[in-house]
Amino acid sequence: MTSTAFDKNMSAIAFAEAGEHDTARQILGKTTQKQSSKSPAPPAKSKPYLKTIIFGTMSISAYVLLFTNEKLVTEIFTMGGWRWVYPVGAAFFFSFIHGAFASNLLSSLGLEAKK
Amino acid sequence: MKKLLIILMFALAPLSLPAHSALAAGDGPSKDMLKGIITQVNAAERTIVFQKDDTKELVTLVMNEKMQPEEMKTNQKVLINLDKHAAAANTMKDISIMFIDMSLSKLIALLVIGAVGGLLSGFIGSGGAFVMTPAMMSLGVPGAVAVASNMCHKFPKAMVGAYKRWKYGQADIKLGLVMATTAVVGVQIGIKIQKYILNQFGGAGSNLYISAVFMVVLVFVGGYVFYDAWKLAKGGGKETVSKLAVRMQKINLPPMMHFKTAKVTISAWITIPVGLLTGMLAATIAVGGFIGVPGMIYVIGASAVVASATELIIAFVMGAWGSVQWGLSGLIDIRLALLLLATSLIGVQLGALGTTYVKDYIIKVVMATTMLIVAISRGAKIPGYLIDLDLMSPIQESTITLLEAISFWSLVAALGSAALIIIVAMVKGMTADSRSKKAVLGTSNG
Known part of the structure; x- marks a missing residue:
């Protein structure tokens, strides 16, 4: 049978009330240790705002560049033959x-x- | 790793094959189609001078009786289909402008279908193609360009989705590459069958064949997946390997293959037919995933999560191969492909991470729902083809319009309902997850 964190907390309290402080600490220690290893995303992990902005700017510039030269691009990209490299490469x-x-x-x- | 590289090389080898003329998904366009520019219009003689794009050769083409000289736009890339049965040689059957003018509404439409198609793709491994091509065509894109551009947007999307799901430990690369290699061969067989039917029964016969295959496959497979998902939902959602797959895995016919992520050891003689059928179906109905994913689940014995993730690898290889074929003929409108990608790359990653929050059977529910509604869409087209073949007496124009509308809107409904199920299941999963995390933190702090 596996005991939940709640069960462990309750038994730690029971030991503490009975004066067995060391045992209580031991139980709590184990619980926190186990939880910290189980804990999903570390809270300190910062969100990648800068990367989003950098890649976003790159992406938008590439889109703008392509659409402002629409006629030229569609012309070259649809010539066929070895020029299949252009559309596939662009993709x-x-x-x-x-x-x-x-x-x-x-x-x-x-x-x-979900981790 | 070495083994994987060898399989990858095998999978990509067909990329070097020359372009074939074909009708559907994985292959290039028809040879009766000309691509180039009208340089001169002769209204009196009802002819045009046309410069072919590839050879720069000048040819004189004759307008058919319905065409007006004013409609012939010079100095614009056009696609022309020749009428092989016309009395005069070089008579045009139809002409379409290759690049549509991109208005704001068309741009938004492309972004929206890209997003929904991407979400579906990331979640069930395939989807989108069956609606993107007709949607682009209804925006005025010529059929061949719509197929080509869809193909060119499909493989990068599948690549990003496959990468994400591989990172989540869901995609079986080896299984994906083995399936993809056999599927590429299957496409060739599928095309041969299609060509035979086209020669024997003409365009309407071929359309009827495609729709009939579509209906039978979608109704049967979709119905079974739905029944299975319903059973799982009632039984608490614990997925078991199908009886058929268990039996297949027991067949000890060398070479045996072991797939680590899928946790399956099975004879190559079972894997190959599933791949071939996926390819054949991809060549016929343009959505190979509708047989590939159920095949991997019920015949090979992979879980729905692994099967749908692995399908993305197949889609990548087949999409890349198809894009090269269409690129060789110069029919990809890169603007369309990139606009679809703009939102579908977000959608596919959202769909992929969504699979980590939901129970396995939700994937089956979404897949079955999409398949069954798409079947309605195809079914609505069958009366039209039957009339063309003189197998059914003509019906009223208004009924045909109604059937067309049913066909289009059921596609929209298929996408809409699938997206809705995914989003609801994902939000539920995420809320439950954050609640359980909070509960854990709460007890450890308190």
Whole structure:
């Protein structure tokens, strides 16, 4: 049977009331130790605001650059043949910078995977 | 690691294959399509001078009786389909402007479908393609460009999603690559079948075949996944390996393959057919995931979480391969691909992290709901194809319009309801998680 943190706290209190301070401390010590190792995201972890801004700026600039040169880009990217490298390469490039932005954005918003 | 690299090389080898003409998902466009610029319009003779994009060769094309000389825009990239059955040679069947003008409403529409498609993809491993291509076409994008641009947005999205879910310990890279390799072969077989049907029964016959396959697969597989999910929900959500998968795993036919993340050891002779079928279906209905994920769950014996994560690896390999094929023909409108990516890269990561908060059967619920509603959408199109084939007497114009509307809106409903289930399940999971964390902290502090 596993005892919960509540059970342990209660038994520690019982020992403390009975004058067995050392045992009480021992029980509490174990509990806190166990919890700290179990504890999910460390609270000190800061949110990646700076990274979000950096990747966000990079991503937006890339989008602006592409859309202001729309005609030229669509022309070159659809020439066919070996030029398949352009659209596929661009898709890779955007997925890295914009993907990194999206990942940091979600972390900044406090949306993290369950640990 | 070495083994993984060898599998990866095998999976990417088909990328070097030359472009084939094809109809659907994984392959390139039809050979009867011309891409280039109209340099001159001769209104009196009803002809145009057309410069082919690839060879720069000039050809004279004849307008069909419905076309107006004023409609022929010069100095703009266009796609032209030739009418092979017309009396005069080089008669055009249809002409479409390759790049749509990007208005604000179109831009917003692309961003919204990108976000929802991404969310679904991150959560169930596939989704989006069945709605993105028709949605782009309804914005005025020519069919071939819509398919190509969707493909080009699919593989980076799948890559980001697969990476995230691999980090969460859900994606089985080996299983993904083995499935992807066989699926690429399956696509080729699927295309051969499609071509045979097209030659035998024409365009309407081919459409009917696609819709029929779509309906049968979605109703049966979707129905079974739904039944399974319902059973799990009633039984407290504890997932067990299907009886079929247990039986399959017992077949000791070498070479045996072990998949670490999926926690499965199974003969390659079982894995290969599942991959082939995924590819064949991808070539037919453009959504291979609808057979790949259930296949991995019920035949191979992976959990829904692992199967949906692994599907993203398959989608990445197949999407990259398809993008190269379409890129070789120069049909990718990168603006469309990148606008879809702008929101779908956020959506896919949100969907991926959502899977860490929900019970396994929720993935099945979302998958089944999407499949069943999409089946309605396809079903609504069948009467139209039957009429084209003279297998059904014509019905009123208004009924056809109604069926078209049902078909479109059920796609929207499929996406909307799936997104809603995901978000609700995720929020519930997150709230429960933060409450339990607070409770733990509370007891340790108090």
